[in-house]
Amino acid sequence: NVLILDFGSQYTQLIARRVRELNIFCEIFPYNHFPSDLSSYKAVILSGSPFSVRAEDAPHPDLSQIRGKMPMLAVCYGAQYLAHFAGGEVAPSNIREYGRANLSFIKGEEAFFDGVNLNSQVWMSHSDTIKSLPTNGVRLASTKDVENAAYRIDGETTYAIQFHPEVYHSTDGKQILENFLVKIAEVPQNFTPNAFVEEIVAEMQEKIGNDKVVLGLSGGVDSTVAAVLLHKAIGKNLYCIFVNNGLLRKNEFDSVLEQYKGMGLNVKGVDASARFLDELAGISDPETKRKTIGRVFIEVFDSESHLLEGVKFLAQGTIYPDVIESVSVKGPSATIKSHHNVGGLPDFMKLKIVEPLRMLFKDEVRRVGATLGISPALLGRHPFPGPGLSIRILGDITPEKVRILQEVDYIFIEGLKTHGLYDKVWQAGAILLPVNSVGVMGDERTYEKVVALRAVESTDGMTADWVHLPYEFLMLISNEIINKVKGVNRVVYDISSKPPATIEWE
Ligand code: XMP
Numbered sequence: 001n002v003l004i005l006d007f008g009s010q011y012t013q014l015i016a017r018r019v020r021e022l023n024i025f026c027e028i029f030p031y032n033h034f035p036s037d038l039s040s041y042k043a044v045i046l047s048g049s050p051f052s053v054r055a056e057d058a059p060h061p062d063l064s065q066i067r068g069k070m071p072m073l074a075v076c077y078g079a080q081y082l083a084h085f086a087g088g089e090v091a092p093s094n095i096r097e098y099g100r101a102n103l104s105f106i107k108g109e110e111a112f113f114d115g116v117n118l119n120s121q122v123w124m125s126h127s128d129t130i131k132s133l134p135t136n137g138v139r140l141a142s143t144k145d146v147e148n149a150a151y152r153i154d155g156e157t158t159y160a161i162q163f164h165p166e167v168y169h170s171t172d173g174k175q176i177l178e179n180f181l182v183k184i185a186e187v188p189q190n191f192t193p194n195a196f197v198e199e200i201v202a203e204m205q206e207k208i209g210n211d212k213v214v215l216g217l218s219g220g221v222d223s224t225v226a227a228v229l230l231h232k233a234i235g236k237n238l239y240c241i242f243v244n245n246g247l248l249r250k251n252e253f254d255s256v257l258e259q260y261k262g263m264g265l266n267v268k269g270v271d272a273s274a275r276f277l278d279e280l281a282g283i284s285d286p287e288t289k290r291k292t293i294g295r296v297f298i299e300v301f302d303s304e305s306h307l308l309e310g311v312k313f314l315a316q317g318t319i320y321p322d323v324i325e326s327v328s329v330k331g332p333s334a335t336i337k338s339h340h341n342v343g344g345l346p347d348f349m350k351l352k353i354v355e356p357l358r359m360l361f362k363d364e365v366r367r368v369g370a371t372l373g374i375s376p377a378l379l380g381r382h383p384f385p386g387p388g389l390s391i392r393i394l395g396d397i398t399p400e401k402v403r404i405l406q407e408v409d410y411i412f413i414e415g416l417k418t419h420g421l422y423d424k425v426w427q428a429g430a431i432l433l434p435v436n437s438v439g440v441m442g443d444e445r446t447y448e449k450v451v452a453l454r455a456v457e458s459t460d461g462m463t464a465d466w467v468h469l470p471y472e473f474l475m476l477i478s479n480e481i482i483n484k485v486k487g488v489n490r491v492v493y494d495i496s497s498k499p500p501a502t503i504e505w506e
Pocket of ligand 1: 290383384385386387427461462498501502503504505506
């Protein structure tokens with residue numbers, strides 16, 4: 001295992017993902033809160049940071065248990081931190097280096113740079129620079145502006161680099177990480193989807209024994225993979241509940257329920273649409289909608305699970321980014337929207353929690369799902385928010401508006417599929433606007449609803465750009481929507497990126 005110490009860099013998760021791509025398991029811990037027993041770790045990576053090491057309030061953890069005792073790679077801030085406290089000098093640089101640079105010197109005989117050529121492009125992002133190396137430092141690389149772009153400490157397996165190997169623009173970044181982890185630190189590359197499944201199944205069996213587990217399925221990738229994994233571990237002792245909140249996509253409830261049954265899961269579909277729509281009536285405020293749906297979901301789920309006897313565990317599809325977020329250096333980041341399905345159910349349920357996916361990134365969840373034989377169509381589904389269509393109906397929600405939006409959304413999504421565009425888009429959907437506009441159909445003047453279509457590219461939903469869908473496609477879809485969906489006479493396409501907009505409109 002590899003331990004990544006996070007100093008608050010925006011790139012820390014990226015380091016973890018690159019390491020995992022090498023089939024090496026790694027975990028991120030905040031610099032001020034890491035395990036005291038490090039015996040299960042084979043190497044440590046220090047991340048970058050927005051701080052200057054010279055600042056009073058910068059992270060200055062005690063690394064005496066790590067440095068010199070196990071292989072260590074210090075990246076950016078990490079490299080400066082090492083230099084600053086071990087006899088070197090860090091100072092503001094005359095030239096702030098941001099972006100691409102090229103390695104103008106490489107100490108070629110070092111295993112650290114195996115397979116890396118002179119001039120290799122690296123990604124820099126720092127304003128301080130390492131003026132002189134720490135005691136016993138040996139320079140390994142330079143760029144035009146940064147003399148000490150990489151160094152190691154003589155007599156230790158300690159390496160440091162000023163640039164960011166985890167960033168895609170560092171052409172040989174992955175090779176450098178591999179050189180350090182595999183050739184130098186000799187970490188085994190045994191973290192594969194199959195190995196994960198085997199290990200987690202054993203762990204779940206051990207933890208759960210013969211007890212019963214209840215799990216809320218949503219139709220999404222995470223809860224589905226969690227269910228199939230648990231099913232493999234404990235079979236019929238897993239009870240799944242799939243709640244229809246009346247705000248799902250058209251036909252979604254029935255078709256997903258069918259698929260789950262086809263996968264051998266023990267699943268109960270609960271149609272609570274009427275109750276959700278009743279409770280939502282008259283509510284326009286987005287946060288109140290989310291809270292209402294969250295509350296009703298818990299009430300429905302709670303009373304359903306009380307019908308099952310002797311349930312001891314609640315399973316959740318929490319994934320690693322949620323886990324890191326909640327313990328990160330920066331703390332849970334400011335709530336922009338309260339995503340109700342992150343954070344779990346209240347403790348009145350008195351159930352112990354199991355989270356089989358809590359160590360996986362999204363793409364790893366998909367790979368594990370594929371190993372488990374879940375269909376590519378299910379694994380490739382776009383993300384869909386827990387509050388469903390409620391946050392895509394601007395203003396108050398009525399059954400009629402839900403119907404209109406379901407029809408529009410259906411035409412759009414099916415259109416993306418038939419035109420081979422669905423897999424090129426990260427997320428897509430339609431939004432029902434709270435305005436009417438004038439139109440003309442035949443000789444009649446109409447005064448009907450406007451819908452917006454949204455399709456974005458993203459990797460994690462944190463940032464996103466609108467997809468440049470072909471005009472031809474937009475034309476066909478717009479015609480089909482206006483012709484087929486009663487109550488809509490205008491279609492617009494959202495061309496805003498995130499930031500400053502968000503993916504959802506509410
Ligand atoms: P935003 O609108 O914040 O969306 O750019 C980012 C991603 O999060 C999804 N989203 C939600 N998911 N409950 C959820 O489960 C919510 O309340 C919620 N709000 C937004 C959104 O669909 C996108 O994938």
